[in-house]
Amino acid sequence: MKPLSSFPKVSLGIFPTPIQKLENISKILHTNVYIKRDDLTGLGLGGNKVRKLEYLLADARLQGAQVVFTTGGAQSNHAMLTAAAAGRLGMKPILVLKKRGVTERRGNQLLEFLMGTEVIFVDTDDYNDIYEEMDRIGKGLGVPYYRIPCGGSNALGSLGYVDCAREISEQGFHADHLVCAEGSGGTMAGLVLGAKLFLPGTRVHGMMVDSDPFDIITPALMWETAALLEINPEITENDFHLMDLCGPGYAVPSGEGNEAISLMAREEGIFLDPVYTGKAFAGLIRMAEEGRFRETDRVLFLHSGGTGGLFAVL
Ligand SMILES: *Cc1c(COP(=O)(O)O)cnc(C)c1O
Numbered sequence: 614m615k616p617l618s619s620f621p622k623v624s625l626g627i628f629p630t631p632i633q634k635l636e637n638i639s640k641i642l643h644t645n646v647y648i649k650r651d652d653l654t655g656l657g658l659g660g661n662k663v664r665k666l667e668y669l670l671a672d673a674r675l676q677g678a679q680v681v682f683t684t685g686g687a688q689s690n691h692a693m694l695t696a697a698a699a700g701r702l703g704m705k706p707i708l709v710l711k712k713r714g715v716t717e718r719r720g721n722q723l724l725e726f727l728m729g730t731e732v733i734f735v736d737t738d739d740y741n742d743i744y745e746e747m748d749r750i751g752k753g754l755g756v757p758y759y760r761i762p763c764g765g766s767n768a769l770g771s772l773g774y775v776d777c778a779r780e781i782s783e784q785g786f787h788a789d790h791l792v793c794a795e796g797s798g799g800t801m802a803g804l805v806l807g808a809k810l811f812l813p814g815t816r817v818h819g820m821m822v823d824s825d826p827f828d829i830i831t832p833a834l835m836w837e838t839a840a841l842l843e844i845n846p847e848i849t850e851n852d853f854h855l856m857d858l859c860g861p862g863y864a865v866p867s868g869e870g871n872e873a874i875s876l877m878a879r880e881e882g883i884f885l886d887p888v889y890t891g892k893a894f895a896g897l898i899r900m901a902e903e904g905r906f907r908e909t910d911r912v913l914f915l916h917s918g919g920t921g922g923l924f925a926v927l
Pocket residue numbers: 660661662690691764766794795796797798799800801886889890917918919920
């Protein structure tokens with residue numbers, strides 16, 4: 614295996630992020646629920662994209678990029694964090710976003726306004742149109758540019774969550790179950806691979822908040838990431854599990870997601886978001902109610918951030 618430390622990385626966040634026990638929710642759900650605070654990664658309003666961007670922007674820098682493009686929906690946490698990170702590293706971010714969702718100056722749009730980020734909306738459902746638009750703009754600028762895919766979910770970005778699994782193991786924490794939201798796949802792919810390498814006995818559950826074919830996307834991304842690490846791990850159906858929590862649609866709040874947000878706020882004073890973590894935690898609650906956790910199990914929930922969404926989407 615090529616060691617993780619051999620991949621260039623820029624420092625953007627504060628790591629390790631804490632792991633805390635959710636005492637009240639553990640009592641309610643009759644199991645041991647812990648939370649990995651990746652909402653406290655220390656850039657912007659925090660969130661999972663910071664770990665991915667440490668690898669992606671190191672690559673951009675090595676390639677001499679002066680402009681960094683990325684994309685997502687109008688309220689993309691990934692796009693907002695890319696703008697924050699690129700700006701800090703002295704590269705100019707340009708966000709080419711799908712004109713989908715809340716485009717007004719609220720939530721992440723407000724934060725991008727405060728950073729003076731250039732935001733371009735394209736009225737399309739197809740990311741290929743977006744990547745074409747990036748190339749058209751990039752070529753016109755006449756400076757080296759770098760394109761980061763939606764969600765930062767390529768093999769290099771997924772390394773961030775292989776590294777997160779290593780971090781959990783270094784914190785001396787054992788989990789029987791690790792639960793995360795799945796939106797573009799990089800977090801889940803990285804965690805499944807990382808658990809295989811660093812967290813023996815941990816099963817990873819991906820709570821799908823979009824309607825893409827994650828049963829195909831997740832393993833494909835995992836194998837790409839494994840190739841980057843020059844490993845060929847044996848991964849079976851037992852190593853991961855996907856559950857559909859999308860509800861009425863991507864970035865449309867769901868009833869059970871909103872109940873999960875309220876429960877976490879009321880019982881633990883921690884705020885989840887309506888697009889990802891609220892729905893993902895609703896999946897954890899559903900699993901507990903279905904009796905899929907034992908009373909002695911340790912269940913670790915990844916809080917992947919998304920706070921901006923509370924002020925735009927909910
Ligand atoms: C992007 C995002 C996710 C999903 O991560 P992917 O790697 O895209 O699957 C989860 N939570 C939040 C808050 C996000 O912004």
